[in-house]
Amino acid sequence: xxxAKLQRFLAGAAAKxxxxxxxxxxxxxLVFGVVFDRLGANxxxxxxxxxxxxxxxxxxxxxxxxxxxxxxxxxALARLRRMVGLxxxxxxxxxxxxxxxxxxxxxxxxxxxxxxxxxxxxVGFAALLxxxxxxxxSFNAAIRALGAKRWRQLHRAVYAVAALGILHFYWMRAAxxxxxEVALYAAILAVLLGWRAWSRFSRPASRVQTAx
Amino acid sequence: MDKxxxxxxxxxxxxxxxTDPHWVENRRLWLQRAASGVVGLGAASWAxxxxxxxxxxxxxxxxxxxxxxxxxxxxxxxxxxxxxAYKDASGYNNFYEFGTDKADPAANAHTLKxxxxxxxxxxxxxxxxxxxxxxxLKLSPMxxxxxxxxxxxxxxxxxxxxxxxxxxxxxRVQPLGSAKYVEFxxxxxxxxxxxxxxxVLEWPYVEALRLDEALHPLTLLAFxxxxxxxxxxxxxxxxxxxxxxxxxxxxxxxxxIRFTEKQPATAWNKAAANEYGFYSNVNPEVDHxxxxxxxxxxxxxxxLFTKKRKTLMFNGYEAQVGQLxxxxxxxxxx
Numbered sequence: 175x176x177x178a179k180l181q182r183f184l185a186g187a188a189a190k191x192x193x194x195x196x197x198x199x200x201x202x203x204l205v206f207g208v209v210f211d212r213l214g215a216n217x218x219x220x221x222x223x224x225x226x227x228x229x230x231x232x233x234x235x236x237x238x239x240x241x242x243x244x245x246x247x248x249x250a251l252a253r254l255r256r257m258v259g260l261x262x263x264x265x266x267x268x269x270x271x272x273x274x275x276x277x278x279x280x281x282x283x284x285x286x287x288x289x290x291x292x293x294x295x296x297v298g299f300a301a302l303l304x305x306x307x308x309x310x311x312s313f314n315a316a317i318r319a320l321g322a323k324r325w326r327q328l329h330r331a332v333y334a335v336a337a338l339g340i341l342h343f344y345w346m347r348a349a350x351x352x353x354x355e356v357a358l359y360a361a362i363l364a365v366l367l368g369w370r371a372w373s374r375f376s377r378p379a380s381r382v383q384t385a386x
Numbered sequence: 387m388d389k390x391x392x393x394x395x396x397x398x399x400x401x402x403x404x405t406d407p408h409w410v411e412n413r414r415l416w417l418q419r420a421a422s423g424v425v426g427l428g429a430a431s432w433a434x435x436x437x438x439x440x441x442x443x444x445x446x447x448x449x450x451x452x453x454x455x456x457x458x459x460x461x462x463x464x465x466x467x468x469x470x471a472y473k474d475a476s477g478y479n480n481f482y483e484f485g486t487d488k489a490d491p492a493a494n495a496h497t498l499k500x501x502x503x504x505x506x507x508x509x510x511x512x513x514x515x516x517x518x519x520x521x522x523l524k525l526s527p528m529x530x531x532x533x534x535x536x537x538x539x540x541x542x543x544x545x546x547x548x549x550x551x552x553x554x555x556x557x558r559v560q561p562l563g564s565a566k567y568v569e570f571x572x573x574x575x576x577x578x579x580x581x582x583x584x585x586v587l588e589w590p591y592v593e594a595l596r597l598d599e600a601l602h603p604l605t606l607l608a609f610x611x612x613x614x615x616x617x618x619x620x621x622x623x624x625x626x627x628x629x630x631x632x633x634x635x636x637x638x639x640x641x642x643i644r645f646t647e648k649q650p651a652t653a654w655n656k657a658a659a660n661e662y663g664f665y666s667n668v669n670p671e672v673d674h675x676x677x678x679x680x681x682x683x684x685x686x687x688x689x690l691f692t693k694k695r696k697t698l699m700f701n702g703y704e705a706q707v708g709q710l711x712x713x714x715x716x717x718x719x720x
Contacts, residue, residue: 208690214489215478215685216541279681279693294676346676351586351657352486 177247184250193254197261200228201268218276225269230339230359232262237336237366244373256312259332263309266302294345301338304331333370336363446613447472453610455530455548460603462706463531469612470543474686476617480537481638482586483572483579484619490581491619497578498639500623509569509645512560519623523609526554530613531606531627536668536701538632540694542682547627548610551603561597561645568600569593569650570626571642587653593637594650594664595628596710604629604706630703632666663720667711668701672720 183189204224207213213220236258243249273295278285289299308329310316317325340363344356446452449472458464481491484498503519517525528548535543556568574590576582582589599605606627609616616622621638628635634654644650654662661675670680681694688695700707711719 215474216488216683217690218683219541221690276690277677277694284678288678291673292676348658350486 181248181250184248184254189250190254190257194257197232197258200224200265218272222269222272222276225265225272226343229262229265229269230343232258232265233332233336233339234359234362234366236262237332237363241366241369260309260312262335263305266305270299270302294342297338297345298342301335301342304335304338308332308335333367336367339363447476448614449476450614450617452613453528453548453615454613455528455610458529458531460529460531460551462604462703463529463533465532465534465544465702467532467534467544468687469532469546470684471686472612475543475545475611476620478685479619480539480633481619481621482584483574483582483589483591483639485581486584486586492617494580495618497580498573498618498622499578500618500639503623503641505624505640506642507555507559507644508642510562510565510647511645512562514559517555522555522607522624525558526550528609533604533606533627533629534698534701535627535629535633536682536697538634538662538666538674538679540677540679540682541685542697543685546612547606547608548613549606549608549627552605552607552626553601553603555607555643556597556601559645564647565645566597567646567649568595568597569642569644569646570595570637570640571644572621572637573639573641587657590641591637591653592650593626593635594646594652595635597645598710599628599707602707602710604703630668630700630707632662632668634662635666665711665716665719667707667716667720668697668699669716669720670697670699672717 204213204221207220208217211217236255239251239255239258243252274280274285278288289295308331311320311325311328320328340356340360343359344353347353347356477492478488479491480488481495484491484494501519504516505519505522506514506516508514527550529550530546530548532544532546535545570593572591572593573579574582595605606629608621608625608627609623611617611620616625621636621640624640625638626636626640649664652664654666655664668679673679679697682697683694698704
């Protein structure tokens, strides 16, 4: 009953704008935090970390869409996948901007040196580049130009983004042996990617429908 | 000692403080502390010490028992910089025994029991022994020192500490000629410190200095900050402050000081030797593997979008401490 209702709602006209507003809430909260000084003693650090956290959360969310569609729980979600994917890009861009501006003082020299020098930053930057490629080819004309098959191959890079994101986060926390959150995100992403591997190899016939 | 007079002395010095609700709120805590001797200082000396604290210009937050100190005469002990807001200095802390988030210590450290408190002095000294906190408080006159604090994570504060040179205690216990290092052990009580037992570090937290570093007049044994006793989250009731080293070198809530011949294994060095060296002197030229140490953000002062300020060699104390490291390669002895 509830699922049917949710399905109908997701297929309706209100779903997209509502989800759009919902996914903007973290940004709204951070802006509120900056304006009203609610981000603690070190707001710069809070912004860099929060935008990174939200990138990972959006990534988990977008990778959840296909399993929910294929398993048949909420197939109507598929229509919203592109927008969620673009929000991953949006938050990673904010994360990079926060780092470049608040940590690096927008000094291009310093930023380039830092990226090259530190594997942990380099890994994050690689994920940003991949996500940029995916965002740049997210619109219909790009799909047509690439062809469905090549487009799908390209967009499997999101799995690499997930791995790089976790590695980036792990590295950041490594010296403090503080892995609880890293493990949580890694577990969620592992389940979502594991499900894809499992569905691909156990049901090769349905590969075309389940590939992404 | 007349505790009643001591109390009156603190309640009445300034007309502006007479109706201050903080004092009313905190009177009970105050009584406990005074009764247990944490601030059992002589009533006669009290008024003069208080006057000195006023002249030092540190505004007391009115949260805890007063612990004034005379402005220090040690060279470099008073940096002419704006002090960090008490709210930030006592609300943004690394004290992993109480959690890894920087808001955790302020939220969790109320469980720490600071009375009674003793500090055991052991190892290569002529006069080992156990010092009750009240005896440590009386061992040398309290001084106020305004130090920069640079965290290894890239942020900094300016804090008015109250205490005296660790050297005063060291000369009292008389190190043997064989003593080369001094080890500081923090309390590790799983009952009152919820994160003791977490895998982040080995417990208890251990820090150490070379003996000549420990004897340097800037190395402070601190009992208070902002004219009051230390808040629990800042390492009450007694901690170390070594202003030219990254903050984690300054052990909190110390229960043991041990003199050794061999370099002690220190907590962060054991956890990640490539990231946290034994010396950990503030050095803008030697980066942390994961970030640059060339700049820092001054908490509460630098606005969100101002460029980070340059970190100073030895945190600005090079003139005072540089000679301790003459001839050493600071790239390998980081």
